Amino acid sequence: MDERYVPQNIEPRWQKAWTEQGAFTAGKQPGKPKFYVLEMFPYPSGSLHMGNLRCYVMGDVIARHLRQKGHDVLHPMGFDALGLPAENAALKDGVPPPERTPKNIANARRQMDRMGLSYEWDREVATYRPDYYRWNQWFFLRMWERGVVYRRQSSVNWCPSCNTVLANEQVEDGKCWRCGSTVVTREIPEWAFRITNYAEDLLQGLNELTWPERILGAQRNWIGKSVGAEVEFAYAGTDEDPNARGQALRVFTTRVDTIYGATYAVIAAEHPLVAQQFGKGKREGEVAAFVQKMRATDKTERTAEGAPKEGVFTGHYVKNPFTGERIPLWIANFVLAEYGTGAVMSVPGHDQRDFDFAKKYGLPIKIVIHPAGRSDGEAYVAALHKEGKAFTEDGVLANSKDMTGKGSAEAREQLAERAQAGDFGKKTVKYHLRDWGFSRQRYWGTPIPVIYCEKDGPVAVPDDQLPVTLPPWEKITMKMTGTAPLRTVPEFMNVKCPRCGGPAQRDGETMDTFVDSAWYYARFLSAKNDKVAVERKEADRWLPIDLYIGGPEHAVGHLLYFRFWNRVMKEMGLVGVAEPAKRLLTQGIVYKDGAKMSKSKGNTVDPDTLVDTYGADTARVFLMFAGPPEKDLEWSDKGVEGASRFLARVYRVGAMHAERIKGAATPSSMAGLTGADEMVRRAAHRTLKKVGEDLSGGASGIDYQFNTAIAALMELTNTLYEAGAAEAQPKVSDGVLKEALTLTSQMLAPVAPHLAEEMWNALGGKGLVALADWPKFDADAVAAQSITYAVQVSGKLRGEVQVAVDAGEDAVKAAAQAEPNVQRHLEGKSIKKVVFVKGRLINFVAV
Numbered sequence: 086m087d088e089r090y091v092p093q094n095i096e097p098r099w100q101k102a103w104t105e106q107g108a109f110t111a112g113k114q115p116g117k118p119k120f121y122v123l124e125m126f127p128y129p130s131g132s133l134h135m136g137n138l139r140c141y142v143m144g145d146v147i148a149r150h151l152r153q154k155g156h157d158v159l160h161p162m163g164f165d166a167l168g169l170p171a172e173n174a175a176l177k178d179g180v181p182p183p184e185r186t187p188k189n190i191a192n193a194r195r196q197m198d199r200m201g202l203s204y205e206w207d208r209e210v211a212t213y214r215p216d217y218y219r220w221n222q223w224f225f226l227r228m229w230e231r232g233v234v235y236r237r238q239s240s241v242n243w244c245p246s247c248n249t250v251l252a253n254e255q256v257e258d259g260k261c262w263r264c265g266s267t268v269v270t271r272e273i274p275e276w277a278f279r280i281t282n283y284a285e286d287l288l289q290g291l292n293e294l295t296w297p298e299r300i301l302g303a304q305r306n307w308i309g310k311s312v313g314a315e316v317e318f319a320y321a322g323t324d325e326d327p328n329a330r331g332q333a334l335r336v337f338t339t340r341v342d343t344i345y346g347a348t349y350a351v352i353a354a355e356h357p358l359v360a361q362q363f364g365k366g367k368r369e370g371e372v373a374a375f376v377q378k379m380r381a382t383d384k385t386e387r388t389a390e391g392a393p394k395e396g397v398f399t400g401h402y403v404k405n406p407f408t409g410e411r412i413p414l415w416i417a418n419f420v421l422a423e424y425g426t427g428a429v430m431s432v433p434g435h436d437q438r439d440f441d442f443a444k445k446y447g448l449p450i451k452i453v454i455h456p457a458g459r460s461d462g463e464a465y466v467a468a469l470h471k472e473g474k475a476f477t478e479d480g481v482l483a484n485s486k487d488m489t490g491k492g493s494a495e496a497r498e499q500l501a502e503r504a505q506a507g508d509f510g511k512k513t514v515k516y517h518l519r520d521w522g523f524s525r526q527r528y529w530g531t532p533i534p535v536i537y538c539e540k541d542g543p544v545a546v547p548d549d550q551l552p553v554t555l556p557p558w559e560k561i562t563m564k565m566t567g568t569a570p571l572r573t574v575p576e577f578m579n580v581k582c583p584r585c586g587g588p589a590q591r592d593g594e595t596m597d598t599f600v601d602s603a604w605y606y607a608r609f610l611s612a613k614n615d616k617v618a619v620e621r622k623e624a625d626r627w628l629p630i631d632l633y634i635g636g637p638e639h640a641v642g643h644l645l646y647f648r649f650w651n652r653v654m655k656e657m658g659l660v661g662v663a664e665p666a667k668r669l670l671t672q673g674i675v676y677k678d679g680a681k682m683s684k685s686k687g688n689t690v691d692p693d694t695l696v697d698t699y700g701a702d703t704a705r706v707f708l709m710f711a712g713p714p715e716k717d718l719e720w721s722d723k724g725v726e727g728a729s730r731f732l733a734r735v736y737r738v739g740a741m742h743a744e745r746i747k748g749a750a751t752p753s754s755m756a757g758l759t760g761a762d763e764m765v766r767r768a769a770h771r772t773l774k775k776v777g778e779d780l781s782g783g784a785s786g787i788d789y790q791f792n793t794a795i796a797a798l799m800e801l802t803n804t805l806y807e808a809g810a811a812e813a814q815p816k817v818s819d820g821v822l823k824e825a826l827t828l829t830s831q832m833l834a835p836v837a838p839h840l841a842e843e844m845w846n847a848l849g850g851k852g853l854v855a856l857a858d859w860p861k862f863d864a865d866a867v868a869a870q871s872i873t874y875a876v877q878v879s880g881k882l883r884g885e886v887q888v889a890v891d892a893g894e895d896a897v898k899a900a901a902q903a904e905p906n907v908q909r910h911l912e913g914k915s916i917k918k919v920v921f922v923k924g925r926l927i928n929f930v931a932v
């Protein structure tokens with residue numbers, strides 16, 4: 086080792102050694118237990134910053150530690166390289182996405198390598214390459230065959246003067262951000278995945294996963310299972326003609342127990358019956374205007390919880406099947422067309438939205454539920470109503486004919502059964518989860534492999550013509566997003582129908598980039614295979630991912646999509662398990678100067694500068710030491726310096742003594758060790774035990790404690806300095822020092838891998854420390870040592886007790902009082918005072 090710690094001299098050397106020796110190649114130890122650790126792959130924007138790198142360093146520490154523990158570790162990395170940012174950047178600076186992306190990837194890879202991340206680059210996957218996205222197209226076709234992919238009409242924001250689809254953020258106050266025209270809702274065809282078919286299975290599967298509770302909760306919510314009933318309300322004419330005929334209305338309710346209080350019904354503006362029937366009659370104009378207004382307002386906005394309730398009476402009535410009453414039918418903004426049946430029975434007494442709406446429009450409010458166990462139940466609910474609040478809890482039924490007096494749960498069962506028996510309803514389960522529409526009017530994505538022929542309709546591109554590759558960016562004439570850019574390239578669009586050979590057109594849209602990330606983890610297993618997307622034998626060896634690491638912001642996006650995709654792959658026989666990732670670790674955010682570290686805030690810390698100044702090991706130690714993995718952390722230059730000082734202190738001991746002690750015989754037990762030797766060996770083995778535990782994920786398997794592992798290593802370093810290890814003549818003997826330093830290099834190897842290699846090598850270690858077995862701690866050295874206390878009663882020696890070295894006064898006192906001879910002398914007396922001399926004696930002053 087050089088005298089001075091200059092990480093820039095050490096780090097590239099070991100990075101080269103790792104690569105040359107294929108140190109991180111998975112599959113070399115088929116007999117060993119496998120471990121697949123994966124960090125969410127990044128989008129390759131210009132360069133990575135330290136905020137991005139936290140997650141990768143975490144994964145790397147775990148991957149490295151598992152290799153030490155004898156696992157066959159798979160730790161791949163790739164790039165989520167398609168998507169809008171590259172397109173937007175191209176509009177600004179003219180660099181086409183296909184040119185920019187590989188450059189960005191090369192730079193990100195260089196930065197990752199400089200950080201010493203132990204990736205197996207032979208498996209790299211970059212989603213912009215046709216050899217990747219051809220499999221997106223292949224999956225699309227297989228899923229289309231299976232009915233998992235289908236075509237549907239979907240409403241989008243449409244600017245009639247730009248002739249283009251607008252994203253939600255391109256609509257400002259209902260106007261187009263570009264030209265200011267009023268935006269309308271338009272139905273256009275799109276492709277969608279039938280993820281809703283998997284709703285129940287996706288919900289049940291959550292029970293098998295070791296994921297953070299809040300992510301599981303978010304997915305449960307998002308899937309949103311609701312057990313309820315569908316009930317039919319017969320048509321009951323209009324205000325002019327009560328005998329007019331018409332179609333019945335089906336509503337979905339989770340509270341059929343409140344049905345005696347349903348005083349009006351409401352449907353969504355997009356409900357098909359509006360166009361067919363309920364939009365007709367005397368109020369036709371009013372209804373049409375309201376529907377038009379709804380269509381022009383953003384859906385999420387108008388259905389948001391706090392949004393003012395708005396509606397219009399249709400002039401039509403339906404009949405409450407349980408009370409027989411004619412109730413008015415309204416159209417309102419808070420009912421969603423896509424959920425349930427797109428129609429609700431309104432119970433203003435017991436639902437807040439219905440209550441607010443009834444107040445606003447003067448509709449009747451009935452009390453049909455009151456709290457159980459109160460004599461003044463109805464008065465209580467009436468008082469709530471006066472305050473403007475509905476009573477929304479379960480309770481006891483009131484004013485509900487023969488159901489009066491029954492509990493909500495029982496009434497729900499019985500009323501649903503009656504509806505079913507009378508053939509006007511049934512119990513149902515609904516999910517809030519929606520199908521995943523994935524057509525995008527964008528360039529930098531996977532072209533959809535479908536050809537439209539006037540005669541044959543939509544036809545699949547034959548497998549042997551895959552991939553359908555993107556035309557050059559330069560050919561696109563309308564590059565602004567919203568207009569499917571591929572449609573402006575005739576050479577791309579105009580093709581022959583694969584079936585009849587007649588003139589036909591390609592789809593022209595591209596896939597949502599969440600498609601790319603929905604299965605990349607499986608492609609790593611067969612990254613170079615151009616015959617199949619995923620080889621079954623590789624899938625059986627490696628899946629599921631044992632530990633997945635990434636940001637909690639993906640809770641209901643990517644983390645749901647990849648669970649869906651894996652299920653489809655299982656049905657296709659490509660993989661054997663339903664769940665793609667058994668454990669999930671979500672990392673906290675890195676802040677700097679009070680804001681999330683990000684390019685847009687301009688508060689990033691560049692890894693290159695950091696590595697140039699302090700070295701990668703320092704950057705890694707800082708990131709792992711600054712706090713527990715799932716907690717947010719504040720960037721601190723002081724903290725970085727602290728990490729650097731710590732490593733320099735370790736290095737100094739190695740540099741001073743390694744050469745001299747590398748041949749020394751190391752002790753194999755505590756036998757005969759005293760003084761500094763005993764202190765150092767005990768400290769080294771205790772630290773070894775602690776670090777091993779902290780890096781293993783705890784009982785849950787996701788409870789990693791990198792920060793306390795590093796704290797323990799810092800303490801060990803202090804002990805070494807106490808034993809004179811940074812002096813020319815240490816108090817500790819060569820053999821003990823050699824063992825302690827060797828263990829230190831092994832313990833540092835996951836976090837500060839370069840310094841660890843340097844030290845391991847200097848101490849004569851064989852091969853790479855990265856691949857050396859994790860050492861076993863010596864139980865004797867770790868065992869709590871005991872010590873003897875003299876026990877006195879009023880100054881006279883009455884016994885002795887053995888206690889742990891670090892036992893405090895209370896523990897010693899308890900042990901002493903349990904001694905029979907001491908007990909005898911204390912009998913009948915009361916203790917006035919206890920004198921405690923740490924490490925020596927305890928004296929009970931008793932009279």
Ligand code: ANZ
Pocket residue numbers: 310311337338339340341343419420421422423424425426427428429430431432435436477515
């Ligand atoms: C009557 C009722 C009375 C309701 C009551 C609630 C309380 P979740 O739990 O989310 O499934 N609903 C049904 N379809 C709807 C739609 N398309 N848009 C908006 N709201 C809809 O909620 C189900 C409840 O939300 C249903 O139960 C219905 O109102 C409403 F005291 O029916 B309820």
